[in-house]
Amino acid sequence: MPALDSTLQSIYDLVLRRNPGEDEFHQAVREVLDSLGPVMAKHPQYADARVIERICEPERQIIFRVPWTDDRGRIEIHRGFRVEFNSALGPYKGGLRFHPSVYLGIVKFLGFEQIFKNALTGLPIGGGKGGSDFDPKGRSDGEVMRFCQSFMTELYRHLGEYTDVPAGDIGVGGREIGYLFGQYKRITNRYESGVLTGKGLGWGGSPVRKEATGYGAVFFTDEMLRTRGQSLDGRTVVVSGSGNVAIYAVEKAQQLGATVVAVSDSGGYVVDEKGIDLELLKEVKEQRRERVSAYADALGERARHVAGGSIWDVPCEVALPCATQNELDEAAARALVANGCLAVAEGANMPTTPAAAKLFGEAGVLFGPGKAANAGGVATSALEMQQNASRDSWTHEYTEERLGEIMRGIHERCAAAAEEYGAPGNYVLGANASAFIQVADAMLAFGVI
Numbered sequence: 001m002p003a004l005d006s007t008l009q010s011i012y013d014l015v016l017r018r019n020p021g022e023d024e025f026h027q028a029v030r031e032v033l034d035s036l037g038p039v040m041a042k043h044p045q046y047a048d049a050r051v052i053e054r055i056c057e058p059e060r061q062i063i064f065r066v067p068w069t070d071d072r073g074r075i076e077i078h079r080g081f082r083v084e085f086n087s088a089l090g091p092y093k094g095g096l097r098f099h100p101s102v103y104l105g106i107v108k109f110l111g112f113e114q115i116f117k118n119a120l121t122g123l124p125i126g127g128g129k130g131g132s133d134f135d136p137k138g139r140s141d142g143e144v145m146r147f148c149q150s151f152m153t154e155l156y157r158h159l160g161e162y163t164d165v166p167a168g169d170i171g172v173g174g175r176e177i178g179y180l181f182g183q184y185k186r187i188t189n190r191y192e193s194g195v196l197t198g199k200g201l202g203w204g205g206s207p208v209r210k211e212a213t214g215y216g217a218v219f220f221t222d223e224m225l226r227t228r229g230q231s232l233d234g235r236t237v238v239v240s241g242s243g244n245v246a247i248y249a250v251e252k253a254q255q256l257g258a259t260v261v262a263v264s265d266s267g268g269y270v271v272d273e274k275g276i277d278l279e280l281l282k283e284v285k286e287q288r289r290e291r292v293s294a295y296a297d298a299l300g301e302r303a304r305h306v307a308g309g310s311i312w313d314v315p316c317e318v319a320l321p322c323a324t325q326n327e328l329d330e331a332a333a334r335a336l337v338a339n340g341c342l343a344v345a346e347g348a349n350m351p352t353t354p355a356a357a358k359l360f361g362e363a364g365v366l367f368g369p370g371k372a373a374n375a376g377g378v379a380t381s382a383l384e385m386q387q388n389a390s391r392d393s394w395t396h397e398y399t400e401e402r403l404g405e406i407m408r409g410i411h412e413r414c415a416a417a418a419e420e421y422g423a424p425g426n427y428v429l430g431a432n433a434s435a436f437i438q439v440a441d442a443m444l445a446f447g448v449i
């Protein structure tokens with residue numbers, strides 16, 4: 001990692017001291033601080049007002065007990081979190097993650113990223129994130145429902161369409177949002193559609209919300225390729241993961257003429273040189289809720305499943321990490337570069353380790369960081385909030401058009417800031433600088449709060 005100047009280093013030291021053991025949060029903060037040197041040099045007012053120190057400290061952190069009863073009548077106890085990180089630009093906005101790895105450090109890394117991602121969309125949303133160490137995998141619908149009801153019975157008091165608006169993330173999809181919204185509505189006796197996003201299409205959801213993160217990551221990739229006179233048409237693409245983000249990244253990449261040859265889950269990856277059969281993938285993952293190995297099983301000779309191993313060993317021109325944090329490390333980056341990869345865009349949050357990202361930079365690989373490349377999901381959540389506020393619902397075509405415009409705007413903002421701060425083509429620096437300035441200016445306007 002490059003050295004920080006002394007002011008930024010002392011801010012980072014303070015973050016390490018005040019948040020011991022929260023490695024992912026440290027990593028997310030460090031990545032932003034690494035970009036801010038030229039911004040601080042040009043705008044000394046931010047240091048005077050201690051804006052970075054304030055941004056690194058969440059406005060509010062809520063941790064709560066979630067007791068519930070499983071199908072055998074046994075009481076289970078999980079831990080719930082909501083970190084309301086920054087509301088300078090709008091109500092706290094960000095998803096809920098249900099996964100056994102969830103602890104405060106994960107929620108804070110995600111919430112911190114979300115502040116900048118949401119600012120980049122240009123829409124009026126602050127940053128927050130939440131979740132639980134509950135694992136919905138292998139649970140019955142009844143168990144998931146009872147867990148969600150207990151979770152919301154505590155969380156509801158902190159939410160509101162002008163206060164804090166959760167959505168999904170890993171382990172939280174349409175089913176969970178339904179149970180959470182139902183319980184919120186029941187407790188508050190209000191049909192407050194705008195309090196949650198990712199709702200079903202028949203009850204206040206937005207067209208394209210489900211597809212938005214994956215579609216947006218592909219739109220962003222296309223924009224990056226365009227700067228070099230290239231496109232996705234005819235390219236070989238590898239997408240890690242096989243959840244909501246991955247599935248719709250595959251769909252849009254295919255629509256733009258690419259061949260997606262591999263997808264994965266935590267058990268391994270499948271390679272299908274003919275191109276992933278999207279209908280089959282959706283059936284396996286969305287309907288049957290099975291592992292990707294079932295995809296290979298269904299296709300016999302045509303596809304192979306590799307248990308364990310690294311999906312990044314599969315040669316490709318475009319890599320879209322859409323699984324989880326730190327899934328693409330330095331060794332994986334080396335393999336991608338050696339195989340001639342042109343572009344990487346993060347569909348997941350922080351899937352690339354700092355060493356891998358550095359390597360892509362040195363090798364001249366286009367690299368779109370998650371807070372820019374995967375912002376299409378939360379941006380479409382903001383479009384859902386707009387529709388809810390105006391008691392309207394838009395068409396699929398119009399909503400996708402808006403998503404496309406937003407992704408082009410994000411690309412433009414990142415590229416312009418990278419140029420202005422002396423690092424043309426560096427989307428990491430561009431995203432961090434542009435988003436930071438937007439949040440910091442609002443905070444300066446509000447005084448010391």
Ligand code: GLU
Nearest residue numbers: 094095167168169378381
């Ligand atoms: N969890 C998604 C993200 O990482 C979406 C958040 C939202 O829609 O509020 O941005």
